[in-house]
Amino acid sequence: MGWLADYPLAAAVLALVALGGVFGALLGFAAERFRTEGNPIVDQINAILPQTQCGQCGYPGCRPYAEAIAAGDAEINQCPPGGEAGIQALADLLDVEPKPLDAEHGEEAPVKSIAYIREDECIGCTKCIQACPVDAILGAAKQMHTVITSECTGCDLCVEPCPVDCIDMIPQAETLKTWHWPLPDPAAGRVEVIATDRLRDRAA
Amino acid sequence: MLAEYSVLLIGAILVNNFVLVQFLGLCPFMGVSNKLETAMGMSLATTFVLTLAAASSYLVYNFILEPLGLGYLRTISFILVIAVVVQFTEMVVRKSSPLLHRVLGVYLPLITTNCAVLGVALLNINKEHDFLQSLLYGFGAAVGFSLVLVLFAAMRERLAVADVPQPFAGPAIGMITAGLMSLAFMGFAGLV
Secondary structure: OHHHHHOHHHHHHHHHHHHHHHHHHHHHHHHHHOOOOOOHHHHHHHHHOOOOOOOOOOOOOHHHHHHHHHHOOOOOOOOOOOHHHHHHHHHHHHOOOOOOOOHHHOOOOOOOEEEEEOHHHOOOOOHHHHHOOOOOEEOOOOOOOEEOOOOOOOOOOOOOOOOOOOEEEEEOOOOOOOOOOOOOOHHHHOOOOOOOOOOOOOOO | OHHHHHHHHHHHHHHOOOOOOOOOOHHHHHHOOOOHHHHHHHHHHHHHHHHHHHHHHHHHHHHHHOOOOOHHHHHHHHHHHHHHHHHHHHHHHHHHOHHHHHHHOOHHHHHOOOHHHHHHHHHHHHOOOOHHHHHHHHHHHHHHHHHHHHHHHHHHHHHHHOOOOHHHOOHHHHHHHHHHHHHHHHHHOOOO
16 A cells, blocks of 8 residues: 555545445445335336326326226226327236226327328329418429428318328327427316306316 | 433534534425425434444545545545445335335435535544444434424424415525524533
8 A cells, every 4th residue: 555655646546436436336236136126017017108207197107107007096098198009008918908098187189190192193183282271282283292291280181172082191200390389278278257057068 | 431422412413403503404404394294204314324424434534545645535435425325225225115215215315415414424524533423423413403304394384374474474484483493502502
């Protein structure tokens, strides 16, 4: 140790690195030694859930919901972001009958899709251009048409008028570029201030 | 001998109370004192970690830093020690007692940033305590912290339903209460 005293900087660096190394090894050992076996079925259920942590299922996050499903406290149809596909996957995993999404917990957000014109089948009738409410279709009579993807809102109004059925609605994954604030829910802002004996028709 | 240790303990708990006299560990004192239940959880976790951290930082200082002449590295080393002790404690508690882990759960990682823990470790070096004294000093500091945290939480639960004037409501009245408590703890000053 004597030579270390001649190099105080080296001693300091060495000591800190050694301390860090020893403590790291200790923690690594502890992580192995005291590993807790989680419930594997919970992990599998949790892997299917969309990890939005939205809490619409009534639990504080996806993992608590997964634990509740595993414990038999919750139904598999309480996850709106997971949608029908998620329910189907859970039903397959747990070997139970799939059920429709429980409306009490919210509705599945429709997947945003945009129109796509199969261009070599397009006859240039311009009917879809007239139908498009946002002028997202480009083209002229007897000329091939195409869709401006950044303008298309996915309303599928153009699919119906096409005489040759050459328009497909293609689902789009949501990216940072295509994300928009969700529109406000008109029902949420409505407050019933007037007493009424009418049955609440929107309760369902 | 026994008298000396009890004086040290009483001194750490009441006379030099870490929160109200030395003003260390104020953030959990204000932050986790809204409900008595959470205050108890925080107190338990802090007591455990503080005692353990005081002992292990004593060992690190006296057997590693001091022989190498690296005493000036104590602050950064103690931060490392405390972080490791907290992590280690969390792992052990999670394995050995899931119930306790659920009670302490969120509070354990918070303790890493509790300056009272680092304060105890550094004060132990400054006051040249031996191992047993360090352990007792850490334990005493933790008991003192727990005591005032629980007392303060109990008071804030009452304050929540009291008719506090609008400008003083919320954290403001909490600060005033803490100041009054601190004044009250000055009464212990001549005890040892």
